[in-house]
Amino acid sequence: MERPPEIRIGSHRIVFLTDGYWRNDGGCMFGVVPRELWKRSHPPDDRNRIRLNLTCPLIVRGSDAILIDTGIGNRLDDREREIFDHGEGWMLNGLRAIGMEPGDITAVVLSHLHFDHCGGIVRRRESGRLEAAFPRARLFIQKGELEIARSSSNERLRAAYRHVEECLGPNANSIEAIEGAARLTSSVVAEVTGGHTRDHQVILVHENGECFAHLADIVPTRSHMSGPWNQAYDLDAMTTMERKAAYLAEAVRERWWVSFAHDDAIFAARIVLDCGKLRIGETIVAEQKN
Ligand SMILES: [Zn+2]
Numbered sequence: 044m045e046r047p048p049e050i051r052i053g054s055h056r057i058v059f060l061t062d063g064y065w066r067n068d069g070g071c072m073f074g075v076v077p078r079e080l081w082k083r084s085h086p087p088d089d090r091n092r093i094r095l096n097l098t099c100p101l102i103v104r105g106s107d108a109i110l111i112d113t114g115i116g117n118r119l120d121d122r123e124r125e126i127f128d129h130g131e132g133w134m135l136n137g138l139r140a141i142g143m144e145p146g147d148i149t150a151v152v153l154s155h156l157h158f159d160h161c162g163g164i165v166r167r168r169e170s171g172r173l174e175a176a177f178p179r180a181r182l183f184i185q186k187g188e189l190e191i192a193r194s195s196s197n198e199r200l201r202a203a204y205r206h207v208e209e210c211l212g213p214n215a216n217s218i219e220a221i222e223g224a225a226r227l228t229s230s231v232v233a234e235v236t237g238g239h240t241r242d243h244q245v246i247l248v249h250e251n252g253e254c255f256a257h258l259a260d261i262v263p264t265r266s267h268m269s270g271p272w273n274q275a276y277d278l279d280a281m282t283t284m285e286r287k288a289a290y291l292a293e294a295v296r297e298r299w300w301v302s303f304a305h306d307d308a309i310f311a312a313r314i315v316l317d318c319g320k321l322r323i324g325e326t327i328v329a330e331q332k333n
Pocket of ligand 1: 157305
């Protein structure tokens with residue numbers, strides 16, 4: 044695998060790992076936005092699926108290696124692999140390409156517990172057994188997200204989290220529930236946004252006036268910078284709209300780097316305001332090969 048691109052925020056390296064491309068229904072990804080409007084920038088295949096990424100930024104400083112989200116991993120069965128067009132995942136190849144292995148990851152922070160963000164916290168071995176993918180990592184998850192994922196009786200939520208015990212089980216001893224805004228290190232913070240899920244969180248790295256933000260599923264692709272472009276999965280699209288507008292305004296003002304969880308063309312960009320519209324400035328391109 045080619046070496047994943049990276050940026051620097053002060054003394055931090057932010058390495059753009061990906062668990063590879065996958066496909067999902069374009070209608071689900073853009074909610075109320077008609078296909079006519081998104082089909083040019085996100086061309087659908089004959090099953091209306093669009094190509095997406097599984098971007099997992101890795102924050103490295105000294106001996107700290109904090110992975111944000113983990114992608115789908117290799118736990119899907121054959122039918123699901125076909126539906127989502129995703130196989131073994133690329134995470135291990137990406138780590139290898141930067142001279143690291145899963146045991147070097149000291150922490151994993153999950154934006155939320157949907158399968159395309161937490162699936163990679165387990166690894167299916169040849170025996171079929173699922174094991175913790177990052178055996179030494181502390182695992183930071185919002186307490187409310189854990190509670191809803193584990194115990195909601197609501198039909199829609201139960202379906203959205205049906206994989207959760209399989210993923211959390213092998214990691215049970217590493218989970219550290221955090222409540223609300225949390226400082227993971229002196230310069231890495233998690234902030235709850237809600238919107239996509241009630242306790243969805245984003246991760247920011249601040250140092251010396253520079254900032255990197257992973258906005259996870261409140262701005263999953265560059266197209267979702269636009270107010271009404273939100274996923275059909277969002278439990279509270281109004282909150283997504285408010286929170287992403289606030290973060291993106293700050294990103295423009297303060298020249299942040301912002302990364303996109305699912306954009307198949309770019310990993311990250313600086314955001315600029317052009318005639319009142321949010322646009323992509325300097326860019327880290329995401330064209331990767333396994
Ligand atoms: Zn997602």
